[in-house]
């Protein structure tokens with residue numbers, strides 16, 4: 595069995611596959627050469643960069659399995675692959691904790707203006723130090739504030755657990771609410787069960803100090819001008835879900851008007867080159883779609899993927 599890990603795979607996952615007799619190539623073949631080169635392989639694993647579309651599946655009749663290291667499978671024509679008898683696997687749970695921590699990196703950044711001080715202090719230097727310091731002196735705490743979590747799936751629930759640990763109130767909205775209470779690890783081996791408060795989308799938007807988005811990709815933004823209008827003045831938004839879920843024009847408008855105090859963004863309409871007015875905005879904390887990019891998550895993803903692939907080829 596030959597596997598092409600086109601967007602790489604964690605060394606632990608690679609070792610597991612090789613120990614099971616599967617040969618793994620981690621060379622990165624450019625998208626336009628894949629239809630020719632992938633013909634020599636039985637399986638391919640991708641992250642978000644490589645696309646496995648209908649034409650590529652048609653060009654590779656030997657292909658038996660497509661593995662996606664991560665959650666979103668919008669870079670794979672899943673239904674078509676399955677029609678053709680090609681198995682498709684993703685690793686939905688492995689990165690949730692890492693994405694949830696990144697949400698808090700953005701929240702802590704925004705409430706203390708780190709995104710702006712990190713940019714300006716090295717440029718303005720000591721000459722303007724006092725003015726700069728004054729402008730960053732009106733931070734606020736997260737403790738006691740309300741976090742609205744839109745999309746209460748795997749990542750949304752991990753975000754809630756951290757929020758409870760930080761002393762925040764949590765409101766949740768999900769069209770398919772399931773979990774009614776969460777077990778929060780408090781350290782020292784102590785855990786606590788905390789009930790989840792579900793509200794309507796409108797209530798969540800109107801009552802939250804911070805809103806964090808954890809929904810799947812959708813053609814139409816989940817947060818647009820209408821939703822921004824319903825938010826509290828000075829509210830903030832974090833989006834570590836998928837580009838396209840927030841209307842970026844509307845976002846810029848409310849950042850500029852002062853209605854929104856800041857935004858934390860890991861995902862964008864145009865990746866990897868988002869629009870510059872967002873990239874340079876003093877109220878935007880930026881990360882380049884690295885929600886799942888921790889050593890721990892990548893190892894869990896590699897192990898989960900390797901286990902799925904080994905089990906598939908054992909059948």
Ligand code: NAD
Pocket residue numbers: 664665666686689690693744745746747748749750767768769770808809810811816834835836860861883884885886887
């Ligand atoms: P999940 O499927 O476990 O949860 C998504 C939840 O959203 C579901 O409970 C669903 O019912 C709910 N939902 C669907 N449409 C909704 C809507 N319009 N409003 C409110 N809720 C809605 O998925 P997950 O693992 O929690 O992942 C959430 C998102 O995070 C996905 O878009 C995924 O691709 C993305 N993600 C991003 C990164 C990153 O690097 N930033 C990493 C992993 C996952």
